Amino acid sequence: KNQVEQSPQSLIILEGKNCTLQCNYTVSPFSNLRWYKQDTGRGPVSLTIMTFSENTKSNGRYTATLDADTKQSSLHITASQLSDSASYICVVSSYSSASKIIFGSGTRLSIRP
Amino acid sequence: DSGVTQTPKHLITATGQRVTLRCSPRSGDLSVYWYQQSLDQGLQFLIQYYNGEERAKGNILERFSAQQFPDLHSELNLSSLELGDSALYFCASSPYPAGGGGNEQFFGPGTRLTVL
Numbered sequence: 001k002n003q004v005e006q007s008p009q010s011l012i013i014l015e016g017k018n019c020t021l022q023c024n025y026t027v028s029p030f031s032n033l034r035w036y037k038q039d040t041g042r043g044p045v046s047l048t049i050m051t052f053s054e055n056t057k058s059n060g061r062y063t064a065t066l067d068a069d070t071k072q073s074s075l076h077i078t079a080s081q082l083s084d085s086a087s088y089i090c091v092v093s094s095y096s097s098a099s100k101i102i103f104g105s106g107t108r109l110s111i112r113p
Numbered sequence: 114d115s116g117v118t119q120t121p122k123h124l125i126t127a128t129g130q131r132v133t134l135r136c137s138p139r140s141g142d143l144s145v146y147w148y149q150q151s152l153d154q155g156l157q158f159l160i161q162y163y164n165g166e167e168r169a170k171g172n173i174l175e176r177f178s179a180q181q182f183p184d185l186h187s188e189l190n191l192s193s194l195e196l197g198d199s200a201l202y203f204c205a206s207s208p209y210p211a212g213g214g215g216n217e218q219f220f221g222p223g224t225r226l227t228v229l
Contacts, residue, residue: 041225
């Protein structure tokens with residue numbers, strides 16, 4: 001069964017600290033993995049996308065890694081800011097059908113001043 | 114602002130009623146996706162249309178239906194509403210049928226449906 005599991009479910013850190021969010025998947029065959037940021041009550045916004053051959057990709061203070069062999073990805077946030085408080089969703093796609101785009105349930109990140 | 118618009122922003126109705134949610138995709142996007150997000154839950158894919166035709170179906174109830182019109186806007190119809198249908202309903206659009214372009218979808222702001 002195609003699944004995407006994220007951990008932790010929720011995380012609270014102090015402003016300025018770093019954190020790492022995890023995503024494990026069993027989706028096969030694998031096409032790409034994308035991280036979205038979703039502010040409360042709003043639609044998700046794409047942060048990064050990685051294909052099979054990419055190990056790391058950065059977008060400002062966000063750095064995503066992918067290990068296609070172990071089917072694991074991480075999202076590292078550096079020098080967190082209050083505006084980073086949001087849910088972070090890992091999404092794995094398996095070729096051409098929308099029904100094969102699997103969303104993780106997200107990690108809810110809270111940044112405290 | 115993603116360029117995807119959804120109306121209404123909020124909708125409050127009673128059990129047994131029928132509602133219609135509307136989505137206008139980004140200019141030029143041919144694919145429209147509908148998702149349901151219940152409280153503290155992940156996004157659940159409901160259905161996708163590409164250029165007016167149903168392209169893929171997810172966990173969409175028989176009480177729910179959708180269509181995409183020639184001008185590419187889409188409507189999600191929810192009927193015989195139940196308390197459990199209360200959720201955020203998101204529409205997303207993409208230029209591609211699926212699989213191309215890395216599957217990036219641009220999400221609208223959502224419609225919050227409350228069924229009392």
